[in-house]
Amino acid sequence: MADIDWNAPWLADWRAVGEPIAQRVVAGVLQAQALSDAGLAPVGFVPQADLPEGQAYEDFIYARGQVPTREGLHDFFNALCWMHFPLAKKRLNQLQAAEIARAGVGQVRGPVRDAATVFDENALLIQAPDVVWEALTSHRWQDAMVAWRAQWAHVRLWTFGHAALEKLVQPYKSITVHLWRVPNAVDAAGLDAWLAQDLTTEKLATKPFSPLPVLGVPGWWAPNEAPDFYEDVGVFRPRRLRIKAEKPYAIQEIGPAA
Structure with a gap:
């Protein structure tokens, strides 16, 4: 958390909200508490241990209005996104929950859950x-x-x-x-x-x-x-031609998607 450069251009819209919360976490406040105390999201933030074993992460958020949160940057930025884009994040959660209700949680995500996660x-x-x-x-x-x-x-x-x-x-x-x-x-x-x-x-x-x-x-x-x-063509790659028999892109279920 202390390594975040809040002057970076990609954080220009996030600094005013994110930096004070990060400072509290660096000072020793539990991340879920610091995020919830900010009161800037339509959901609460709870420790990851509050997610019951066997319940899908997205389904828990939809049912409880709470986001299981681990210590660390990944879930910190996820929470900040809830603060900056509350309607869009809620919409993504609704889509995920609806797909889980329709098809359950399998080894491979379906196309909608796949794309929503990307x-x-x-x-x-x-x-x-x-x-x-x-x-x-x-x-x-x-x-x-x-x-x-x-x-x-x-x-x-x-x-x-x-x-x-x-x-x-x-x-x-x-x-x-x-x-x-x-x-x-x-x-x-x-x-x-x-x-x-x-x-x-x-x-x-x-x-x-x-x-x-x-x-x-x-x-x-x-x-x-x-x-x-x-x-550098290893990074800036030319566009690939699509083929008709292209295999569908899928993300395997490997634990909760933050």
């Missing part, structure tokens, strides 16, 4: 001019980040995925997020409500994500000022 853990919300968006989704990295670099003055980004934020505490070049496009007509004040409406089972099932090595965002990391930064 979003919850790794989404980066983006408003961007069409030329930038088209270059990003085509993996034309030199166009998106170099040729159109001046256009990033008109790009707006909101971090969402708590697993991505956990990784960014110790930044490395290959950290990759999943972009979710926000219409330019949506302003910051209306973002959470819009997102809660946009997160439908139908849309999630299509997995409308576009990957982005996030430290390539202009202005977010000093090394990307170097001309050859985006030439």
Whole structure:
């Protein structure tokens, strides 16, 4: 917790709420207590031990209005996301709980739970001019980040995925997020409500994500000022052609999804 750089650009929207809570945790307050005491989320935060054995994490949240919380960065950023995007987080939980009620908890998540988890853990919300968006989704990295670099003055980004934020505490070049496009007509004040409406089972099932090595965002990391930064094809990979017989992407159940 003490390693968080609250001056990092990806935490610009989170600092005012997150830094005082982190300071209490560093001082020795239990994380669930510090988060609950803030009173800024539509749910409470309880120790992980409160989750009954055999009950699904998402189902517990839906039924109790409480989030089982472990000590550490992963669940800390998850809680901050509940504070910043309460409607969208509630919507994701409703979708997860509905899928659990319909199909139960198996060894492999279904397509909706799969996509909801990818979003919850790794989404980066983006408003961007069409030329930038088209270059990003085509993996034309030199166009998106170099040729159109001046256009990033008109790009707006909101971090969402708590697993991505956990990784960014110790930044490395290959950290990759999943972009979710926000219409330019949506302003910051209306973002959470819009997102809660946009997160439908139908849309999630299509997995409308576009990957982005996030430290390539202009202005977010000093090394990307170097001309050859985006030439690393091990990180900035060309787009793969889809094949009809593509196997479905699945996430195995390996304990509670924070």
